[in-house]
Amino acid sequence: MTQSTSLTVALQDRSYPIHIGAGLIKQAGKILAPLIQKPRVYIVTDENVAKHHLTPLQDSLQASSVDNNHLILPPGESTKSFANLQVVVEAILSAKVERSTTVIALGGGVVGDLAGFAASMTLRGIDFVQIPTTLLAQVDSSVGGKTGINTGQGKNLAGSFYQPKAVLVDTDTLATLPDRERLAGYAEVCKYGLLGDLGFWEWLEQNGEKVLAGDNKAITHAIEMSCNAKARVVAEDERESGIRALLNLGHTFAHAFEAELGYSGALLHGEAVAFGMVMAFDLSVRLGLCPASDTDRVRAHFETVGLPINPPEPARSIAADVYLGHMAQDKKVADGALTFVLVNGIGQAFLTQDVSPGDVTATLNAALTV
Numbered sequence: 001m002t003q004s005t006s007l008t009v010a011l012q013d014r015s016y017p018i019h020i021g022a023g024l025i026k027q028a029g030k031i032l033a034p035l036i037q038k039p040r041v042y043i044v045t046d047e048n049v050a051k052h053h054l055t056p057l058q059d060s061l062q063a064s065s066v067d068n069n070h071l072i073l074p075p076g077e078s079t080k081s082f083a084n085l086q087v088v089v090e091a092i093l094s095a096k097v098e099r100s101t102t103v104i105a106l107g108g109g110v111v112g113d114l115a116g117f118a119a120s121m122t123l124r125g126i127d128f129v130q131i132p133t134t135l136l137a138q139v140d141s142s143v144g145g146k147t148g149i150n151t152g153q154g155k156n157l158a159g160s161f162y163q164p165k166a167v168l169v170d171t172d173t174l175a176t177l178p179d180r181e182r183l184a185g186y187a188e189v190c191k192y193g194l195l196g197d198l199g200f201w202e203w204l205e206q207n208g209e210k211v212l213a214g215d216n217k218a219i220t221h222a223i224e225m226s227c228n229a230k231a232r233v234v235a236e237d238e239r240e241s242g243i244r245a246l247l248n249l250g251h252t253f254a255h256a257f258e259a260e261l262g263y264s265g266a267l268l269h270g271e272a273v274a275f276g277m278v279m280a281f282d283l284s285v286r287l288g289l290c291p292a293s294d295t296d297r298v299r300a301h302f303e304t305v306g307l308p309i310n311p312p313e314p315a316r317s318i319a320a321d322v323y324l325g326h327m328a329q330d331k332k333v334a335d336g337a338l339t340f341v342l343v344n345g346i347g348q349a350f351l352t353q354d355v356s357p358g359d360v361t362a363t364l365n366a367a368l369t370v
Helices: 025-032 047-063 082-094 109-124 135-141 171-176 179-196 198-213 216-236 243-248 251-260 269-286 292-305 320-327 357-368
Strands: 005-009 016-021 040-046 067-073 102-107 128-132 146-151 154-161 166-170 340-343 349-352
Touching: 005 216, 016 216, 025 047, 025 128, 025 166, 040 047, 040 082, 040 109, 047 067, 047 102, 047 171, 067 082, 082 109, 082 146, 102 109, 109 128, 109 135, 109 146, 109 154, 128 135, 135 179, 135 216, 154 251, 166 171, 166 216, 171 216, 179 198, 179 216, 179 243, 179 269, 179 292, 179 340, 179 349, 198 216, 198 292, 216 243, 243 340, 243 349, 251 269, 251 320, 251 340, 269 292, 269 340, 269 357, 320 357
Parallel strands: 016 166, 040 067, 040 102, 102 128, 128 166
Antiparallel strands: 005 016, 146 154, 340 349
């Protein structure tokens, strides 16, 4: 079997392994056969991923005598909709699955979120496995059990907490990933350093370009560090009643821009998270919580690797009040107050509701008028 690194998301009887390594899709049958109830799976993927990875996965499953059916969806964030949720659930049911059948989500965050949500609903819950094929999904959305879809009111506002039985991170899939997608995923890698690990951030400042250039040792280390960080947080706060919300650094801003731009290809999630984190640091400086030099470091590294530090041109003609309106629909609103993830410096994130709309508006206006 291909050499891989493994770690565990510790959730008592719902704990599960994360396997990280090259060539894992070709070994998926051997890895998954002992973990699934019956040798039958239903694969959900998208058109882009299917071209590269569906056949090797099917071959691996068949070699381990695991029967499989599959559904291929259109790619893109707009696929995370009620309409496609219905498509997935009915496709699974039409295959005459049983509660012992396992759903495999083969793809990026869109496929993982959608297939996981469908698995949580079908027959009141069937097992699922994440095989994330984008860097963003490998370090973030595939781990932790958040599933869901977007609505007209905002991103991921319908969904469930539903943990997978396993996560297989095949680093070879990144070779087929467009540069823009890899870079967007790297923003989520940076998030783990910025919110709680100064040492990892310093490592990224030195090695981030190796990660993006495809150096397998650097990629594997970045993914392992990210997954370890998320696994620790999820084990402590599975349903985001406390510290798990720290993982949303930059996301309150990011989700507002994504919603306004209609989840289109004009703005990838990781791109929005990148300038959203810059805005979170800017807001922290504005409130006297964080030294401006730390914000300068974040901006400098993002510019070096090619991540956006400001919203794209189409977003800048829209008034700040519009984005504030989207933020009011955020899942982190409690008693009418929005919870922000702010920082005292790199690696020192915290949660607060003590932020005035005026300061948020000033931060938005500064980003929109560059």
